[in-house]
Amino acid sequence: GPPRHEFRRMITYQTPVLAEWVDYNGHLRDAFYLLIFSYATDAFMARIGVDPQRDQHSLFTLECHLNYLHEVKLGTEVQVRTRVLAHDRKRVQVYHTLHLQGADEVLAASEQMLLHVDLKGPKSAVFGEASLAVLDEAFEAQRHEPAAEYAGRRLDEQCQGQQESRGLSR
Amino acid sequence: GPPRHEFRRMITYQTPVLAEWVDYNGHLRDAFYLLIFSYATDAFMARIGVDPQRDQHSLFTLECHLNYLHEVKLGTEVQVRTRVLAHDRKRVQVYHTLHLQGADEVLAASEQMLLHVDLKGPKSAVFGEASLAVLDEAFEAQRHEPAAEYAGRRLDEQCQGQQESRGLSR
Numbered sequence: 426g427p428p429r430h431e432f433r434r435m436i437t438y439q440t441p442v443l444a445e446w447v448d449y450n451g452h453l454r455d456a457f458y459l460l461i462f463s464y465a466t467d468a469f470m471a472r473i474g475v476d477p478q479r480d481q482h483s484l485f486t487l488e489c490h491l492n493y494l495h496e497v498k499l500g501t502e503v504q505v506r507t508r509v510l511a512h513d514r515k516r517v518q519v520y521h522t523l524h525l526q527g528a529d530e531v532l533a534a535s536e537q538m539l540l541h542v543d544l545k546g547p548k549s550a551v552f553g554e555a556s557l558a559v560l561d562e563a564f565e566a567q568r569h570e571p572a573a574e575y576a577g578r579r580l581d582e583q584c585q586g587q588q589e590s591r592g593l594s595r
Numbered sequence: 596g597p598p599r600h601e602f603r604r605m606i607t608y609q610t611p612v613l614a615e616w617v618d619y620n621g622h623l624r625d626a627f628y629l630l631i632f633s634y635a636t637d638a639f640m641a642r643i644g645v646d647p648q649r650d651q652h653s654l655f656t657l658e659c660h661l662n663y664l665h666e667v668k669l670g671t672e673v674q675v676r677t678r679v680l681a682h683d684r685k686r687v688q689v690y691h692t693l694h695l696q697g698a699d700e701v702l703a704a705s706e707q708m709l710l711h712v713d714l715k716g717p718k719s720a721v722f723g724e725a726s727l728a729v730l731d732e733a734f735e736a737q738r739h740e741p742a743a744e745y746a747g748r749r750l751d752e753q754c755q756g757q758q759e760s761r762g763l764s765r
Binding site for chain 1: 619620624625626627629630632633636647648655656657658659660661662663666681688706707708714717746747748749750751
């Protein structure tokens, strides 16, 4: 059948910004944006049927890129939406965006490359057929959505051609 | 005079891996690698003379890239070394690497673009002359070190040309 609607806007995590995540100014610290995305990855992993405690497989983060677009204050209710940008038989490239609940503005974005791992090695492992089917379904449901604006970036792209720089204009 | 030796291998943070940073397998969770790098950024900020509480200026992370190379277990003593890859009058591009204490092997690497901000706006602000002098000194001391291996990457570079992929081979 057609891709299920739930994958077009896949909400993987919702939380208020907790007191232990903010700096002395009451703003979410950079690392805790990633913690929120990390909990979203846990939920995504469950959604594709990978369960470390049941079957000794997990997703390891190989690499991740974050863009911080807006400050987020203590107590704010936020949610993470997740897209499958790509996958092969062992890896999945996801794109998480952070939002105020129900709002489209992107507060932060994170592109991540995740590797399916057999914890008994640990060694990389091919996804099970059920997981591959869910990954395909999510990919198909989302591929006609607007481009993932902060994916595929090099960190220093914004710096090219700046004046008065030391080493920034390579 | 010549660049000070302390900048050639600038150790910005040391810590054991704490219990609240590990998953149920006793391994450091992805977000807490970034928390360790975030504390290293705080120390780096102090080293260049930017003090949020004294003079209402700070460094905001605009963007960051992380590469996870090795698992790190509960209780392991780790240290962060920091390089100034580039800077201009408002921004500095740093490169943090995580190591076992005194060891050269890289456990994880993070390239970050930091913006100097006047918290009274908040708005971007030119670094003070003293901060610029330290940034120049660090940049000069480190520019002939071996290349920062995980800097300048796009997240999906490793995926090009893979077989059996959905969307990975652009």
